[in-house]
Amino acid sequence: MQEQIHKKIGKNLQDIRKSRSLSLDAVAELSGVSKGMLGQIERGESNPTISVLWKIVNGLRISFATLMEDASPQVSVVAMEETTPLVEEEGAYRAFPIFPFEQDRGFEVYSVLIEPGTSHQSEAHYEGVEEFIMVMDGELRVEVGGESYTLKPTLAMRFSADQPHTYTNDTDKTIRYVTLIHYPSANR
Structure with missing residues (x-):
């Protein structure tokens, strides 16, 4: 079953935030989106609007698609x-x-x-x-x-x-x- 888009966005946002060692407070400051809203998005409890997503991607300086991409597999074997x-x-x-x-x-x-x-x-x-x-x-x-x-x-x-x-x-x-x-x- 395909993952719901808001859950994918939440997981990707959390992965990006953690990979940069940023707190929710820091992302809130960068993006102008409240810490509470960011937490809800990361937990998949909120389906954010496009304008909220634009604030996040602009604040983190990432592409819009980055939040919606499927996660890369943890292991790749190539023949x-x-x-x-x-x-x-x-x-x-x-x-x-x-x-x-x-x-x-x-x-x-x-x-x-x-x-x-x-x-x-x-x-x-x-x-x-x-x-x-x-x-x-x-x-x-x-x-x-x-x-x-x-x-x-x-x-x-x-x-x-x-x-x-x-x-x-x-x-x-x-x-x-x-x-x-x-x-x-x-x-x-």
Whole structure:
């Protein structure tokens, strides 16, 4: 059975308030909505008007939809073979979006396969973007900032991705690595 909207709003409001370590008094001060009304909303005892919701979202500086979204699952299990890869270099470079970008998280995670003898050049991302690479199988050569770095399974790398960078497999075996791309909060 689908949760009633006012109960969903109440739970989301309470989760946001607690995640920010705010008291009901603090949210009342930020939003102009009384502490009593906020408590009723959080407990699902009140079905707030749109104008009350606008006061809350403006006070907390969140989107209107944030109060009505379904909660994210506590556990997500992703099977790489069930994702559709981004394919480059005629299929020799495949990036599987394991955890695609979500606005509130600010990052995305890919599992990448590069076939032997393949090189893939990535354009510069916007300023402040960072990449984190962890090699799982094989030996990956990364060129960034005029330098070349060789990564094996015991090594990891972080770099500013706001410059062109290249991933190369100089070996005769497929490379598998995981990359996390972090986007700066100022741009979220």
